[in-house]
Amino acid sequence: MADTTIPPVLETRDLHCTFQVRQGMFKPKKPLHAVNGISLKVHKGEVLGLVGESGCGKSTFARILLGLQKPTQGDVLIDGQATSAFTRKQIARRIQPIFQDPYSSLNPRKTIGTIITLPLSVHGVGDPASWRGTVERMMDLCGLPKRVYDSYPNQLSGGQRQRVAIARALVMQPEVVICDEPTSALDVSVQSQILNLLQDLRAELGLTYVLISHNLAVVEHMATSVAVMYLGRIVEQADTDTLYHAPKHPYTEALLASVLTPEPGKGVPDAQLGATFPNPINPPPGCTFHTRCPKAMDVCRKVAPRPLIVDGAEVECHLHDDSIRSAA
Helix, strand or coil: CCCCCCCCEEEEEEEEEEEECCCCCCCEEEEEEEEEEEEEEEECCCEEECCCCCCCCCHHHHHHHHHCCCCCCEEEEEECEEHHHHHHHHHHHHHEECCCCCCCCCCCCCHHHHHHHHHHHHHHHCHHHHHEEEEEHHHHHHCCCCCHHCCCCHHHHHHHHHHHHHHHHHCCCCCEEECCCCCCCHHHHHHHHHHHHHHHHHHHHCEEEEEEEHHHHHHHHHHHHEEEEEECEEEEEEHHHHHHHCCHHHHHHHHHCCCCCCCCCCCCCCCCCCCCCCCCCCCCCCCCCCCCCCCHHHHHCCCCCCCEEEEEEEECCHHHHHHHHCCC
């Protein structure tokens, strides 16, 4: 467990991101709240798993953390410092991404050595004379033989390409790594190797991960805590063991019951949630999950739930609000 007396390495405070979206050529624009008031803390060495269906706002949240998207409201802090005062390069020195598709995230015209060296060159890190040695040491840590230094991506397997992507992210020695579906594009036989590599690197280098995934089995294997996202909100957050064995929110229960591994664009099976995913431009009033919730009450249709602490988990659900239940 992390020492919570030490400031978190990564924190978000009431983070919002709203886009103005037009649904028709002559229709007025309407707000889409992709991220709607997220407050999270991640301490050094932790792995925060972020799960939810496609369209819930996970990717927008990741882009904000990486400095690729400005929030409408709220702050992102690294070691207690607001990133709004940082340049894009300063953020990149401290937060790096690992993307899901190793086939499209690597430049096919560059050699592996050039690809991994590029961050050092762009940010002017260290002496250029030492770059090759630095890159080869990182390649070794990531399980890449030195002979691939002068190879091209098309000469490597999918698993090797993802190791290159990992080495490129870590050569900057970032404090936080955003892992966006790091194994979804890989063969099943290779997925466990990459996950174990990420775990080993975390232990050896003292890394902190934000793991974004549809695959709850992957999240359970890697994460120390899990946040469940629905229509831009975190509806439940707890340590991994608590969330998987004693979920509090009906949406979390449905995700776990469905063993969620859908393709992008597909939601939770209807057997678990009887209605389709709501239009995020016109979300339901009250609790936005009530149209799909088998336990919804009248109050759920009118009043948005407040965050509650229940048995060590933070959950937004009227079912656990004693004042609501007693009134009902």
